[in-house]
Every structure is written in structure tokens, then in C-alpha cells.
Amino acid sequence: MPYQPQEIAVYIHWPFCKSKCPYCDFYKELARNTDQDTIIAEYLDALKRYHEILPERTVKSVFFGGGTPSLIKPQNIAKIIDEIARLWHIRTNPEISLEANPNTHYQTMFADLKTAGINRLSLGVQALNEADLRFLGRTHTTETARQCLEEITTVFDNHSADLIYARPHQTLPAWQKELTEICSYGLKHISLYQLTVEENTVFARKNIRPLEEDAAVEMYEFTRDFLTERNYNLYEVSNFAQTGFESVHNLTYWQGGDYIGIGKSAHGRFYENNTHYAAEYPFIHTPLTAYERAEELLIMGLRLTQGINKDVFCQICGLDLTEFINKQKLNNLRTAGFLTETPTHLFATRRGFLVLNQLILELCS
Numbered sequence: 001m002p003y004q005p006q007e008i009a010v011y012i013h014w015p016f017c018k019s020k021c022p023y024c025d026f027y028k029e030l031a032r033n034t035d036q037d038t039i040i041a042e043y044l045d046a047l048k049r050y051h052e053i054l055p056e057r058t059v060k061s062v063f064f065g066g067g068t069p070s071l072i073k074p075q076n077i078a079k080i081i082d083e084i085a086r087l088w089h090i091r092t093n094p095e096i097s098l099e100a101n102p103n104t105h106y107q108t109m110f111a112d113l114k115t116a117g118i119n120r121l122s123l124g125v126q127a128l129n130e131a132d133l134r135f136l137g138r139t140h141t142t143e144t145a146r147q148c149l150e151e152i153t154t155v156f157d158n159h160s161a162d163l164i165y166a167r168p169h170q171t172l173p174a175w176q177k178e179l180t181e182i183c184s185y186g187l188k189h190i191s192l193y194q195l196t197v198e199e200n201t202v203f204a205r206k207n208i209r210p211l212e213e214d215a216a217v218e219m220y221e222f223t224r225d226f227l228t229e230r231n232y233n234l235y236e237v238s239n240f241a242q243t244g245f246e247s248v249h250n251l252t253y254w255q256g257g258d259y260i261g262i263g264k265s266a267h268g269r270f271y272e273n274n275t276h277y278a279a280e281y282p283f284i285h286t287p288l289t290a291y292e293r294a295e296e297l298l299i300m301g302l303r304l305t306q307g308i309n310k311d312v313f314c315q316i317c318g319l320d321l322t323e324f325i326n327k328q329k330l331n332n333l334r335t336a337g338f339l340t341e342t343p344t345h346l347f348a349t350r351r352g353f354l355v356l357n358q359l360i361l362e363l364c365s
């Protein structure tokens with residue numbers, strides 16, 4: 001059967017933040033005199049234009065990411081969600097997520113966001129001790145983070161929190177304390193990112209060094225076991241979920257589904273008129289060859305513990321996975337214990353996960 005994706009995920013990027021964190025290399029601007037209503041009007045127009053290109057799709061998820069989308073007025077969030085629902089058919093129980101920064105918290109914020117249509121709240125906690133929050137340049141306190149965690153687990157049925165670890169000088173017992181606390185809120189999903197010092201960030205200019213590699217590997221392994229014992233399964237390199245609460249939206253990226261992105265620095269991928277497109281906002285659509293798409297599917301799919309479904313890979317890009325990958329390299333990596341192949345899937349082993357970037361580079365070179 002010809003490949004004809006039906007569903008689509010919608011990403012809304014809000015690139016404004018109250019302050020800039022010194023480790024962050026995402027595109028962002030300071031939210032000083034942001035003319036929010038004008039930007040929202042532009043986003044509503046962009047949605048209409050995307051609907052003209054992809055009219056027959058069913059929306060499975062909407063993700064308000066950032067930047068700091070919790071700075072968007074709830075009535076503007078509602079406008080976006082309503083417009084998406086007016087334009088497209090929406091899946092039963094769609095996932096509609098928003099990333100909130102505790103530094104934007106006000107008393108009725110989460111209730112207002114829920115009323116606007118958000119049904120999954122992801123909170124940027126980053127650290128659960130004051131000294132490390134300050135080190136990370138965060139402008140919220142642990143007290144606000146804790147209050148937000150209490151509130152999101154009361155207001156929403158689906159919730160997540162982000163923490164950054166492998167901070168310089170962080171010890172395993174100190175990290176265990178934070179993990180114990182974050183697990184105590186009954187969140188459905190937890191994202192744990194190892195600190196990376198990216199070029200052109202304040203951290204890079206200050207020559208900040210993350211934890212040494214051996215210590216970071218030990219922390220990663222410890223974290224994986226600690227969360228698994230508490231019923232949070234690692235399903236992607238940095239993402240843990242209770243069963244059935246994996247992020248529908250983010251799985252779209254990792255499994256090669258179609259998505260559109262609205263907002264400065266947002267991007268998309270979609271298949272239309274027998275062509276794969278890489279989309280950059282606003283409306284630059286570059287055709288991708290089957291080979292280019294296959295490479296992306298490999299890079300993204302190996303991030304999942306479940307790995308790459310060979311049938312889905314072939315349906316999407318039209319190439320056979322085991323023919324696309326260099327057989328000799330595949331055999332070497334399998335023999336060395338980094339990759340496992342079953343009749344249906346190819347995935348990185350636990351050992352492979354520790355060197356995933358090198359593994360992917362090797363397969364793609």
C-alpha cells in the first residue's frame with residue numbers, strides 16, 4: 001500500500017523567556033515588549049496556511065513549547081487550540097501539552113491553562129536545591145517549584161517534569177535525594193537531561209565543565225535503575241514514563257510521524273504528494289530524498305529503547321532498514337554488544353545507550 005500518513009502533530013513554539021538561562025542554546029528572546037496578540041494572529045494565519053497544504057489530516061497532539069509558552073495568555077492558548085479544532089479533525093483524547101516555567105507562576109495559572117484546553121503539563125523544575133537552581137541561572141525557588149508540582153498533579157491527569165543533572169560537582173547521594181523527591185509527586189512522566197555545555201552559551205564562555213564522563217555514566221545508570229524500580233520506564237534516552245503515559249507528541253518525532261511547527265525556529269516533517277518535506281517556519285519546505293529521510297529515521301529511532309520498527313521504517317522511506325545500514329558495521333556493533341536485531345526491530349542495548357551518539361555516527365558514516 002502506498003504510504004499515506006493520516007495523523008499529524010502540531011508544535012507551537014513560543015520563543016520568549018522572562019530571563020535567559022546560561023546553559024540554554026535554544027532560540028529565545030527576552031519577553032520585554034512582546035506584542036502577543038499580533039504574534040498570535042500570525043500563528044492563526046499560519047495554521048490556516050498549513051491546513052491548505054494538509055487539509056485531510058487528523059491532529060493527534062498539540063505541543064506548546066519554548067522558550068516559555070506559559071507566558072502566553074490562556075485566552076490566546078484557547079484561540080490556538082480552537083482554531084486547530086476548527087480546521088482539522090481531532091483524534092479522540094488528543095494530547096495537548098504545554099511547557100511551563102515555574103517563574104511564570106500565578107495563583108490560577110494551571111486552572112486557567114486547563115480551561116484553555118491544555119491536558120498535559122510539563123514543568124521545568126531543573127533542580128530541587130537552591131544552590132543548583134542559582135547555578136543554572138533559574139529565577140524560581142525550590143518553594144515555587146514544589147508548589148507548582150503539587151498544583152499540576154492536582155489540576156491535570158497527565159503531567160511531567162524536567163530536571164537537569166550531571167551538574168559540576170553533583171554527587172550521587174545529592175542526586176538521589178532530588179530523584180526521591182521528584183518521584184514522590186506521582187508524576188506520570190519525568191524527563192531527565194544530562195547537562196550539556198553548548199557552544200555560544202554563557203556556560204561555554206565561562207568554561208563550565210559538566211561532570212566527568214565516568215561519573216555521568218554512573219549517574220545515568222543509577223537513574224535508570226532508580227526510576228525503573230519506581231515504575232517509570234525509560235522509553236527514550238532522557239525520558240521516563242509510567243506505562244501508557246509516554247509523550248504522544250514527542251514519540252511522533254522519534255518514530256518518524258508527520259508534524260508541523262509554527263513559530264520562529266520551529267520546524268516540521270511531512271509527506272505529501274509522494275514527497276517527504278523538511279519544513280522550516282515560515283513556509284520553507286525542502287524536499288528530502290528517501291535516503292535523507294531514512295537517515296533521520298535511524299538517528300531518531302535509535303533514541304527509543306524499543307528502537308526502530310523495520311516495517312514502519314520501510315513504509316515511511318521505502319527503504320529496507322537492514323539494506324540501508326552497512327551490513328559489516330551492523331554486524332560489528334551487534335557482536336560488540338551495542339545493538340540488537342530481532343525480526344521486527346533494531347535497537348540499542350543498554351551498553352549501546354551509553355555511547356548512543358557515537359553509535360549513530362558510526363552507522364551513518
Ligand SMILES: C[S@@+](CC[C@H](N)C(=O)[O-])C[C@H]1O[C@@H](n2cnc3c(N)ncnc32)[C@H](O)[C@@H]1O
Pocket residue numbers: 023024025026065066067068099100101102123124125126162163164193194195196197198
Ligand atoms: C527548551 S527547554 C523549555 C522549558 C522551559 N523553557 C523551562 O526552561 O522551564 C526544554 C528542556 O531542555 C532542557 N535543557 C535545555 N538546555 C539544556 C542543556 N544545555 N543541558 C541539559 N538540558 C537542557 C531543560 O531541562 C528544559 O526544561
Ligand code: SF4
Pocket residue numbers: 016017018019020021024025026028066067068101124
Ligand atoms: S531553559 Fe527554558 S527558560 Fe531558560 S532560556 Fe531556555 S527556554 Fe528559556
